[in-house]
Structures are given as C-alpha cells and as structure tokens.
Amino acid sequence: MIGGRTRLAGVIGWPVAQSRSPRLHNHWLARHGIDGAYLPLPVRPGDLASAVAGLRASGFAGANVTVPHKETAAALCDTLDDAARASGAVNTLVFTAEGIHGADTDGAGFMANLAAHGVQAGPALLLGAGGAARAIAGALLGTGVPVAVANRTPDRASALQAALPGVRVVGWPPRDLAGYALLVNTTSLGMAGQPPLALELGNAPAGLVVADIVYVPLTTPLLARAAERGLRTVPGLGMLLHQAVPGFATWFGVMPQVDRETHDLVAADIPAR
Numbered sequence: 337m338i339g340g341r342t343r344l345a346g347v348i349g350w351p352v353a354q355s356r357s358p359r360l361h362n363h364w365l366a367r368h369g370i371d372g373a374y375l376p377l378p379v380r381p382g383d384l385a386s387a388v389a390g391l392r393a394s395g396f397a398g399a400n401v402t403v404p405h406k407e408t409a410a411a412l413c414d415t416l417d418d419a420a421r422a423s424g425a426v427n428t429l430v431f432t433a434e435g436i437h438g439a440d441t442d443g444a445g446f447m448a449n450l451a452a453h454g455v456q457a458g459p460a461l462l463l464g465a466g467g468a469a470r471a472i473a474g475a476l477l478g479t480g481v482p483v484a485v486a487n488r489t490p491d492r493a494s495a496l497q498a499a500l501p502g503v504r505v506v507g508w509p510p511r512d513l514a515g516y517a518l519l520v521n522t523t524s525l526g527m528a529g530q531p532p533l534a535l536e537l538g539n540a541p542a543g544l545v546v547a548d549i550v551y552v553p554l555t556t557p558l559l560a561r562a563a564e565r566g567l568r569t570v571p572g573l574g575m576l577l578h579q580a581v582p583g584f585a586t587w588f589g590v591m592p593q594v595d596r597e598t599h600d601l602v603a604a605d606i607p608a609r
C-alpha cells in the first residue's frame with residue numbers, strides 16, 4: 337500500500353498508456369516487497385522541463401523517459417553517463433541532491449539481451465538511424481564490433497556517423513547481407529500498426545543472427561521470416577526488460593532479475609504476432 341515513505345518513480349512519455357514499464361517495475365517492487373510505486377506519467381511535448389522539475393521537487397527518486405522526450409530530457413540533465421553523451425538521449429533520470437543525472441541504458445539493454453540469447457555480437461548491420469540505433473551502434477562499437485547503418489533518410493545516417501565515426505553507412509534498403517553476423521532492425525517497421533519491414537533475406541549468410549528491437553508484436557514479421565529460413569532470432573522484449581534494470585536498482589536499491597517469470601508477465605500483455 338502507498339504510504340508516506342513510499343519511494344516513487346515512473347515513466348514520462350506522450351502518449352504513455354502503451355508503456356509496459358509500469359507493469360514491469362511494479363512486478364519487481366512486489367517481488368522484492370519494496371515500499372515503492374512506479375507510475376505512468378503522461379507529459380505533453382513542451383511540458384517536459386516543468387514536469388521533471390515538479391517530479392524532482394515532489395521527492396520522486398527518478399524516472400524513465402520514452403518517446404518523444406529522450407533528446408529533450410538529455411538537455412535537462414546536470415550530468416550524463418558515457419552512453420547518453422554519445423547518443424544525445426536519455427531513457428533514465430536519477431534525481432539527487434546535486435541535480436539530475438541522465439543515463440541511456442538502451443545500448444546496454446540490447447547487449448544484455450543478446451547475451452541472454454547466447455549470441456556473441458559480430459559484424460553488424462543496423463537498419464534505422466534513430467535514437468535506438470545510436471545507442472545500439474555505440475554499444476556494439478564499444479565491444480569492438482564493426483557496425484554498418486542503413487537508413488531511409490540518408491542525412492540521418494550521416495548524422496549518426498558524425499556522432500559515431502566508427503560507423504559505416506550503406507544504402508537503403510540494403511541488398512547485400514554477405515559478411516554480416518548480426519542484422520538489427522531498429523526502425524519502427526514491423527510494429528503493430530506499421531507496415532512490415534520489406535527486406536530480402538534470400539542472400540542472408542547461414543550464420544546470420546536477426547534481432548528486432550520492436551517488441552509489439554513479440555514476433556515481428558521480420559523475425560518470423562528469418563526463423564522460417566532457419567536463422568537464429570533475438571526478439572526485442574528482452575531489451576526492454578534489461579534496459580530497465582539500472583534505473584530500478586538505483587531508485588529502489590535492489591538489483592532485479594530478468595528471468596522467465598518477468599518475461600512472461602510482460603509478454604502476457606503483448607500480442608504474439
């Protein structure tokens with residue numbers, strides 16, 4: 337039950353009703369018997385600065401940040417972790433007496449999800465050049481993996497390359513998958529309500545691992561086609577679960593586990609296909 341000592345956090349987004357983060361964090365709070373609550377926080381574009389200041393002044397421990405606020409939130413922070421400095425975006429805010437600390441845990445969440453699927457990253461082709469692509473490209477480069485990026489809007493791919501000079505830019509849509517060990521969809525294509533990603537997998541090398549960071553539905557059309565071809569696949573829900581770990585640990589003081597029960601609880605709220 338919420339009381340005077342309850343620690344508070346939440347997710348800031350617009351809209352935010354679709355976010356699975358409240359379900360995930362409140363599950364962990366209940367599992368660990370923590371006196372805490374995690375709320376959906378609908379904040380309109382333009383209201384972010386006043387909302388963040390208000391949450392901090394109200395004693396919140398921090399918040400996650402999702403679409404469309406990740407870049408604007410980074411500009412509100414007093415300090416940023418390395419990943420957030422590289423991506424120019426934050427998904428995790430921690431309020432302290434000194435100020436606001438921002439972190440971008442998407443890249444680490446992606447890598448943890450790969451590891452949980454027993455995948456060691458190799459030469460990677462990222463489809464998309466948005467905020468998530470930046471975070472993932474930075475994380476992959478950080479492990480020494482060569483990264484190529486293909487994006488519908490060439491200028492955005494160039495901007496990503498300017499921020500992360502180790503990245504190679506290739507044309508959209510990519511036609512040749514030879515030489516890659518990992519293909520990652522970071523576009524919103526394949527998400528419920530969006531067209532599927534039309535990518536030719538016919539010439540995919542047999543060992544290619546196909547990852548999608550879209551997690552609604554759980555099995556995207558891209559993952560389904562890859563699996564039909566016998567390719568290994570990594571669905572996106574695990575990234576969502578893993579990116580949430582550092583925020584929860586900081587706000588509530590317990591390191592939560594991403595295990596089968598956690599996965600199934602969040603997955604139960606998401607269409608399979």
Ligand SMILES: NC(=O)c1ccc[n+]([C@@H]2O[C@H](COP(=O)([O-])OP(=O)(O)OC[C@H]3O[C@@H](n4cnc5c(N)ncnc54)[C@H](OP(=O)(O)O)[C@@H]3O)[C@@H](O)[C@H]2O)c1
Pocket residue numbers: 403442445463464465466467468469487488489492522523524525527549550551572573575576577579
């Ligand atoms: N699993 C997780 O934990 C996790 C975490 C973060 C994000 N995500 C998901 O990842 C996706 C991208 O997120 P984001 O924050 O990076 O978004 P974003 O910054 O808005 O980037 C969207 C990307 O999708 C591309 N795109 C959109 N519509 C397209 C179309 N019709 N054809 C080709 N490309 C298209 C955009 O290309 P242009 O530049 O050409 O517009 C851009 O590269 C979303 O579906 C989000 O839900 C998942």
